[in-house]
Amino acid sequence: MIHFFTTYGSQLIAKIGQHLYISAIALLLGIIVAVPLGILLTRMKHGANFVITLAGVLQTIPAMALLAIMIPIFGIGSTPAIVALFIYSLLPILRNTYLGMRSVSPAVQDAAKGMGMTWWQAIIQADLPLAAPVIMAGIRLSATYVIAWATLASYIGAGGLGDFIFNGLNLYRSDLILGGSIPVILLALLVDYLLGKVEATVTPRQILR
Amino acid sequence: MLLEMSHLRKEYPNGKMAVDDFNLEVGRGEFICFIGTSGSGKTTTMRMINRMLHQTSGTIKINGHDIAKMDPVKLRRSIGYVIQNIGLMPHMTIQENIELVPKLLGWSKEKRAQQAHKMIALAQLPDEMLERYPGELSGGQQQRIGVVRALAADQEIILMDEPFGALDPITRESLQDLVKHLQEDLGKTFIFVTHDMDEALSLATRVVIMSQGKQVQVDTPENILRHPANEFVTNLIGEERLIRAQPNILTVSQIMKRHPATIQPEQTLADAIDTMHERRVDTLLVTDQDQKLVGYLDIDDVSRKTDVQTPVKQLMNHEVSYVQAKALIGDSVQRLLKLGVKNIPVVNQEKQLVGIVTRTSLVDIVYDALRGAPATDEQPASPINVDIHAAANHEGSADA
Incomplete structure (x- = not known):
C-alpha cells in the first residue's frame, strides 16, 4: 500500500486530475445542452417524446463502441472521450428536466402567467426552482455515470484513472487495477455527495404537506 | 365604464361555441x-378579460x-387574479408571494415590504406569517393570501375563478366576508366566477347567469x-331558495x-x-277623519270601564306600532315577532x-x-326546512 503510493503517488494525482477534467467538461456540456432542451420540450406541443427516445437510443450504444466511433471523427485523446461522455450524460438530465418541469402544478403556472410574468420570468422564477430537485437528481445520476465511464476513455488515449486499470490488466498487476478502481469509486461517491449538497441548497425551503 | 365587454364570442377550432355574443358593462x-x-x-x-384566452371576435375595453391593443403582460399585472387552486408559489415565503406583482412592476424593496405588511393585516392574519411558506398554512389561510396578493399592486379589477370552491363552508363564509369587505370598503371591482348560487346571491351587486355560452x-x-327570466333560471336558483327569499321580496x-x-x-x-261585536274582533284601530292612524283600542281597555258614553279618545292607546305598506315582509315578520303582538296595522306614506x-x-x-313547491321535494336544501316540509306534506295528504 505504502509502496504503491511512493511509486505511483504523483502519477495517481495527475490521473485523478485528468479523470476529473474529462468528466467535469462532459457533464458541464451535458447540463448546458440538456437542461434548456428539457425546458424547451415542455413548452412544445409535439416532439418531446421523439427527442427523449432519441437520447435513450444514444444511451444504448455500448460505451466501447461509442468511443470507437469517435476516433474517426475526433481522432484520439481527450476530445473524443469528452464528446462520448457528453452524449451519455444527456439522457438522465434531459429526462429529469422534462419530468421536473412537467410536474410543476398547473395552478402555479396559471397563476404565474395570470399575475403578469413573462414567459421567461415564469420559467426562471416559478418552474425552474420547483423542478430543481428533480433536475439535480438527473445531474447526480449523470455525474456518477460519467465518472465511471471516463475510465474507458483511457482506451482511446484520453488518460485518467483508466490508465492504471488497463495497465494492470495488461501486466496482470492487481495492485494497479485496484489502485485505479478504488479512486474511481471514491471519486464517484464524493462527487455524488457534493452534488447532493448542491441539491439540498437549490431545493426550495418549503414544507410539503 | 370601467369594463366594457361587447359582442364577445369564443369559438374553438372543433366548432364548439364556448361564449356567444356576451355583452356586459361593469362600473367601478x-x-x-x-x-x-x-x-x-x-x-x-x-379569462378573456386578462387575455389568458383570446376571443374569436368582440372587444373588451x-x-x-381596447385590451387587445395592450401588452398582455402589462395588462395582467394591472388585474388581480385569484384561482380555485390558490396558485401560491410553494417555494416562496408569504411575503415573497404577496410582493410578486409589485416586484414585477419594479417597486422598491421598502415599498414592497410596507405593502406586504399592509396586505397581511388586510387578510386578518398575523404579521409573523409573512415569514412562513404556503405549505405551512391551512387552505383557508392560503386563499386569504391568494386574495390579498391579487390586490397588492393596487389592482382595480380582481378576477376570481371559483376561489372558494375547495374550502369548507365555514372557511368559505369568512372568505366571502373578506372579499365583500374589500369591495364595499376599498371600492374594488370584482368579476367572480362561481357555481354556488348562495355565494352569488349574497356577494354580487349583479349576477350574470350563463348557459351554453349565452347570457340568460x-x-x-x-x-x-x-323575476327569474325563465325555467332555467328558476331551476338554477332552486324552489327552496325562491321560497326562502319570499319574505324578502314580497x-x-x-x-x-x-x-x-x-x-x-x-x-x-x-x-x-x-263594532267589535259586529266584526268579531278584540281590537279596533283608531283613525282620525283623514284616515290617519292615531292609536288602538283593545278589549282589555274597554271591559274595565263601566260608563259606555266615554269617548274612545280617553281610552285608546296612543302608542301604536305600524309598518309601511311598501316594507318587505321579512322586516314586518321580525317586528311582529319582537313585539309579540297578534297583528300590526299597515299605513301608507x-x-x-x-x-x-x-x-x-x-x-x-x-x-x-310550501303548497306551491314540488310535492316530492325529497332533499330540502337546509335542515331547517325539513320540518316545514314534513308538516306541509302531511297537511297536503290530509286534505286529499
Missing part, C-alpha cells in the same frame, strides 16, 4: 358574479382602452329572485288584509263595543291606515309557498 366598485352550469362559458369569459339573465340578486301591501275594523276618536265606547297584517296572514304566505 361593482361585484359581478358569473354563474352557470359547467361548460356555460363563465370561466372562459372571465378597460377604462375605454343579468340583474341584481333581488330582481333575479323576484311587500306588506301584497299580503295585508284590507278594511280593518276602525273607529274614530270622537265615537263612544258603546260604538266601539258594537301619509300614515293613513290601509290595512292590517295578522299572524294568520303570515301563516298564509308560508302555506302558499
Whole structure:
C-alpha cells in the first residue's frame, strides 16, 4: 500500500486530475445542452417524446463502441472521450428536466402567467426552482455515470484513472487495477455527495404537506 | 365604464361555441358574479378579460382602452387574479408571494415590504406569517393570501375563478366576508366566477347567469329572485331558495288584509263595543277623519270601564306600532315577532291606515309557498326546512 503510493503517488494525482477534467467538461456540456432542451420540450406541443427516445437510443450504444466511433471523427485523446461522455450524460438530465418541469402544478403556472410574468420570468422564477430537485437528481445520476465511464476513455488515449486499470490488466498487476478502481469509486461517491449538497441548497425551503 | 365587454364570442377550432355574443358593462366598485352550469362559458369569459384566452371576435375595453391593443403582460399585472387552486408559489415565503406583482412592476424593496405588511393585516392574519411558506398554512389561510396578493399592486379589477370552491363552508363564509369587505370598503371591482348560487346571491351587486355560452339573465340578486327570466333560471336558483327569499321580496301591501275594523276618536265606547261585536274582533284601530292612524283600542281597555258614553279618545292607546305598506315582509315578520303582538296595522306614506297584517296572514304566505313547491321535494336544501316540509306534506295528504 505504502509502496504503491511512493511509486505511483504523483502519477495517481495527475490521473485523478485528468479523470476529473474529462468528466467535469462532459457533464458541464451535458447540463448546458440538456437542461434548456428539457425546458424547451415542455413548452412544445409535439416532439418531446421523439427527442427523449432519441437520447435513450444514444444511451444504448455500448460505451466501447461509442468511443470507437469517435476516433474517426475526433481522432484520439481527450476530445473524443469528452464528446462520448457528453452524449451519455444527456439522457438522465434531459429526462429529469422534462419530468421536473412537467410536474410543476398547473395552478402555479396559471397563476404565474395570470399575475403578469413573462414567459421567461415564469420559467426562471416559478418552474425552474420547483423542478430543481428533480433536475439535480438527473445531474447526480449523470455525474456518477460519467465518472465511471471516463475510465474507458483511457482506451482511446484520453488518460485518467483508466490508465492504471488497463495497465494492470495488461501486466496482470492487481495492485494497479485496484489502485485505479478504488479512486474511481471514491471519486464517484464524493462527487455524488457534493452534488447532493448542491441539491439540498437549490431545493426550495418549503414544507410539503 | 370601467369594463366594457361587447359582442364577445369564443369559438374553438372543433366548432364548439364556448361564449356567444356576451355583452356586459361593469362600473367601478361593482361585484359581478358569473354563474352557470359547467361548460356555460363563465370561466372562459372571465379569462378573456386578462387575455389568458383570446376571443374569436368582440372587444373588451378597460377604462375605454381596447385590451387587445395592450401588452398582455402589462395588462395582467394591472388585474388581480385569484384561482380555485390558490396558485401560491410553494417555494416562496408569504411575503415573497404577496410582493410578486409589485416586484414585477419594479417597486422598491421598502415599498414592497410596507405593502406586504399592509396586505397581511388586510387578510386578518398575523404579521409573523409573512415569514412562513404556503405549505405551512391551512387552505383557508392560503386563499386569504391568494386574495390579498391579487390586490397588492393596487389592482382595480380582481378576477376570481371559483376561489372558494375547495374550502369548507365555514372557511368559505369568512372568505366571502373578506372579499365583500374589500369591495364595499376599498371600492374594488370584482368579476367572480362561481357555481354556488348562495355565494352569488349574497356577494354580487349583479349576477350574470350563463348557459351554453349565452347570457340568460343579468340583474341584481333581488330582481333575479323576484323575476327569474325563465325555467332555467328558476331551476338554477332552486324552489327552496325562491321560497326562502319570499319574505324578502314580497311587500306588506301584497299580503295585508284590507278594511280593518276602525273607529274614530270622537265615537263612544258603546260604538266601539258594537263594532267589535259586529266584526268579531278584540281590537279596533283608531283613525282620525283623514284616515290617519292615531292609536288602538283593545278589549282589555274597554271591559274595565263601566260608563259606555266615554269617548274612545280617553281610552285608546296612543302608542301604536305600524309598518309601511311598501316594507318587505321579512322586516314586518321580525317586528311582529319582537313585539309579540297578534297583528300590526299597515299605513301608507301619509300614515293613513290601509290595512292590517295578522299572524294568520303570515301563516298564509308560508302555506302558499310550501303548497306551491314540488310535492316530492325529497332533499330540502337546509335542515331547517325539513320540518316545514314534513308538516306541509302531511297537511297536503290530509286534505286529499
